[in-house]
Amino acid sequence: MGQFPYGFVASGYYTSDTTAKNIALPDRPDKFVLYDRTNWGAATTAVAAMQSFWFRGMAAGSYLQIGQISAAAASNYMYGAQGTSGGFTFIDQTNPPTFAKVAVTAVNGTTGVVSTGTTTGLAVGDWVRLINITGAQELSGPIAYQITAISAGVSFTLGYFATAASAGFSVSNGTTGYYQKVYPGFMYPSKQYVIGITQATQAKVYFPRQNDFTVGEMVDFQIPSSYGMSQMSNLTANPKGNSNNGNPPGPARVLQVINSSTESSIVLDYDTTGFTAFAQPTSASFAGGASPATCFPAGSGVVPYGASSTVIGSATIPQSPPGTNLLDAFDNRAQYVMNLGTSVVGANNAVMYWEAWRGDNFNDVSNA
């Protein structure tokens, strides 16, 4: 303290694939700098994001930048630039930024394509809520859907929803309404909104965004009767045996977790073949008064053995002796995060070095 104008917070590097990236930080920075270590001074390579800067107080998504043009183009190799989108966004996950709602013109209840005139500020992996979607109110409300594709200025796709829809859990098409970008909570494990449950000897449960459940974890459900499969509600209270389709007592054990680029689901050690089919309520039914279907953590169980993380069970935690799951412990996973947008994240395959600094005596009041 008191030695330098800035204290060093953290540094690191990554290889850019040109998609937006989150950098976890141990403290709030006042200054963040990115360098392209690969292309610096390579005179034949034109790169816009050769060096990018963010200072505390800059608007979300903005950036200052030094770019490089190729030697063949001009004699001035470096130039200064700035932008207002696709740059840096600092996120304190315990107090995330809020965003304005944006008009929607259509929501496809099967493909998950949301038509809108404005996709500014959205990136693949972001979360949005849908608000007051006429004709598909069951999609409206608290559910955070994850974006899997964007057509700039035209639409974005809720791919996790679409995967559930293709498994038989589609809804009617919606028309007008709004979307709003949000950040989900940071406590682990968090409840998930359920958008589909199969009728199977090992039921599969679909979610609208990537889930953080783990293999061996015990989960419980609140499935209102308007969604059909209400037998899955309050499993923790269930005794064993024939009164519950022959399932084990208590909550359901997670056998497999799927978090691909388009599917978020878990497979349960739970037989739902005799249960009422799961179906999203109609728009009118939901708007008439319903609670959402939810899946939430209920404890830790023995980890089933599997050949790899993509098949039933865990390849790393053995069943004999019975593996115990410590990954599912309730935890606070909040972080400070610097989101690097596509304007600053770097050229493809470039090794990007980053530094975060904190002002020892940051003062945004002038002496004048």
Add this chain to the structure above:
Amino acid sequence: MTVSIASLPPQIQQRYNAKLLSTPEHNLIHQLFATPVELPDNQGFIDRQSRYDRLDLFEVPLDDAQNNPPPQQLNRVDVDCRVRVYATYIVLTRQVTITNEDPVLNSAAARLGQSLRETQDALQRDNLESSASIINCVGGTNGDIPTEMTISDVDDVFTVLQNNSGEYITNIVEAELRFGTSPIGDAYGCMLTTRMIPVLYNMTGFIKKFQYPNISQTLSTEIGGANNVRFFVSEQGSVTPNASLLGNDIANCFVAAKEAYKVVWQAGGKARFIYLPPGYNNDPCMLRHTAGCSFYQGQCITNDLWIQNLRSTGI
């Protein structure tokens, strides 16, 4: 010529009143019904507690052959909770402490204490918000989903907790011969934002705390009760912005039965105030004090059946 303060001003024009003004402090409600657990030192950072599931009833008598019936399976659920470390501090130059009339370090300690307790409370709030199951209020008439809270919604969540064998938090407050009072039933505890006060006061059947027959067993954070739920409010109660069907703010009202959730403290890491005088922390000229605080805490839901997030709009 008149002598006024324009020509003869007081030499000292300002007096420092040493009586400090109050600082707003939030109500701490989210740990009220948490089971406190102490994690001993040197035994890791995850606290595991276990629960054995209920067994089936066995109402069918044995037949005359007197054969043994099939055994039942005993099942256990473990609940893990990770403890994390939290800390913050203030740096004060020595010039501040030797030039201010006020004992600044004393105020720093008080504010750190407040910040620490409110942080502990907020962590539990965020845990409940993240993990508890949801029941939407649907009995209201504001046209949104969820609606504003009504007495039927209170009864619904009460029924869910009763169906799930949740034990009451408080016992009945019996009727007494006092005008304008009403008894309060055995009750679960509800933790919610102060923004819900108008909704509660408009609710048919809501009994304000001053209408209790006896307020000797109440807390200052309690605002009233309705049938079998008593309500405790805080400025930092949980609100999810724009999350209703129509995009309005939602109040997350956590209704808890006994042993529904817990808070875990590390035995050697309980709330602590740390003062370091000038000369520490690379301060060779002894120019800076630091005042800090730290605590270790974990929080988790121990039985998902016994805590419900009753969500309401109208705030």
